[in-house]
Amino acid sequence: xxxxxxxxxxxxxxxxxxxxxxxxxxxxxxxxxxxxxxxxxxxxxxxxxxxxxxxxxxxxxxxxxxxxxxxxxxxxxxxxxxxxxxxxxxxxxxxxxxxxxxxxxxxxxxxxxxxxxxxxxxxxxxxxx
Amino acid sequence: xxxxxxxxxxxxxxxxxxxxxxxxxxxxxxxxxxxxxxxxxxxxxxxxxxxxxxxxxxxxxxxxxxxxxxxxxxxxxxxxxxxxxxxxxxxxxxxxxxxxxxxxxxxxxxxxxxxxxxxxxxxxxxxxx
DNA sequence: TTGACAATACGAAGCGCTTCGTATATACCC
DNA sequence: GGGTATATACGAAGCGCTTCGTATTGTCAA
Numbered sequence: 001x002x003x004x005x006x007x008x009x010x011x012x013x014x015x016x017x018x019x020x021x022x023x024x025x026x027x028x029x030x031x032x033x034x035x036x037x038x039x040x041x042x043x044x045x046x047x048x049x050x051x052x053x054x055x056x057x058x059x060x061x062x063x064x065x066x067x068x069x070x071x072x073x074x075x076x077x078x079x080x081x082x083x084x085x086x087x088x089x090x091x092x093x094x095x096x097x098x099x100x101x102x103x104x105x106x107x108x109x110x111x112x113x114x115x116x117x118x119x120x121x122x123x124x125x126x127x128x129x
Numbered sequence: 130x131x132x133x134x135x136x137x138x139x140x141x142x143x144x145x146x147x148x149x150x151x152x153x154x155x156x157x158x159x160x161x162x163x164x165x166x167x168x169x170x171x172x173x174x175x176x177x178x179x180x181x182x183x184x185x186x187x188x189x190x191x192x193x194x195x196x197x198x199x200x201x202x203x204x205x206x207x208x209x210x211x212x213x214x215x216x217x218x219x220x221x222x223x224x225x226x227x228x229x230x231x232x233x234x235x236x237x238x239x240x241x242x243x244x245x246x247x248x249x250x251x252x253x254x255x256x257x258x
Numbered sequence: 259t260t261g262a263c264a265a266t267a268c269g270a271a272g273c274g275c276t277t278c279g280t281a282t283a284t285a286c287c288c
Numbered sequence: 289g290g291g292t293a294t295a296t297a298c299g300a301a302g303c304g305c306t307t308c309g310t311a312t313t314g315t316c317a318a
Binding site: 010013076078079080082083084086087089090091093095096097098099100101102103104105106112113115116117119120123124 | 142205207208209211212213215216218220222224226227230232233234241242244245246248249253
Binding site: 009010011012040041043044047048051065 | 274275276277278279280283284285
């Protein structure tokens with residue numbers, strides 16, 4: 001057990017984000033959403049999604065001609081994977097330092113601080129049960 | 130201006146960490162510290178550091194036969210670079226979500242919460258001046 | 259001077275990720 | 289059926305990162 005969550009590549013992550021927000025989708029649908037911002041070709045997205053299916057990052061339903069793809073890993077787990085990696089490769093495991101740097105990049109938004117305090121309270125409370 | 134901080138590769142980061150903690154060092158010194166954990170060859174580290182010098186990640190003093198290398202980017206800036214990237218590639222800019230995931234990975238350490246609260250207070254205070 | 263050692267320089271291979279061109283299969287319409 | 293549009297499958301090239309083998313240069317001592 002204790003399999004550490006996968007850290008999909010940049011391209012894979014973009015596709016996963018579409019699948020997380022859209023739910024099960026065809027390659028074309030993903031491609032359309034992606035090509036709004038990035039200018040990648042259709043077959044590029046296709047190939048990537050095929051590889052992702054092989055890796056187990058997405059699950060594929062082939063009953064229709066246009067296959068349906070669905071994320072096979074959750075956004076939460078994926079986020080955790082990236083944070084864990086960053087935490088010990090860059091921050092030596094210190095969540096404080098991580099937070100400190102995160103705050104520095106968001107100067108000007110003071111409300112965020114209060115929201116974070118609220119988050120801490122809630123998190124602490126949830127832990128007691 | 131507003132050049133976004135570089136995000137050194139995995140290998141480059143390991144070397145930078147040694148330089149940050151040791152200060153200016155020779156390839157051999159870096160290699161020795163690294164080979165305590167990883168089994169990389171000497172010339173591998175050398176090549177990497179040469180490339181880093183080209184990229185401007187380190188500065189090289191060639192007056193001695195054994196060149197001295199020194200980090201040319203700060204650990205703070207580098208950390209910021211990684212956080213910014215993670216923040217908008219994975220967390221859509223939300224520092225709260227980032228923190229939430231970070232906390233989940235550190236279950237059991239309740240003291241950390243208080244330390245983080247202290248950090249928030251201090252950060253808020255420093256901002257007022 | 260020469261031998262032994264230690265440093266840098268260079269080239270190339272391997273791997274993973276990304277990208278795309280092309281081939282092939284399937285569905286639909288006239 | 290035949291043609292067109294739309295899928296998937298496959299192969300390969302390019303790039304960046306890592307790794308290492310080998311060549312070259314410099315240093316010191318006997």
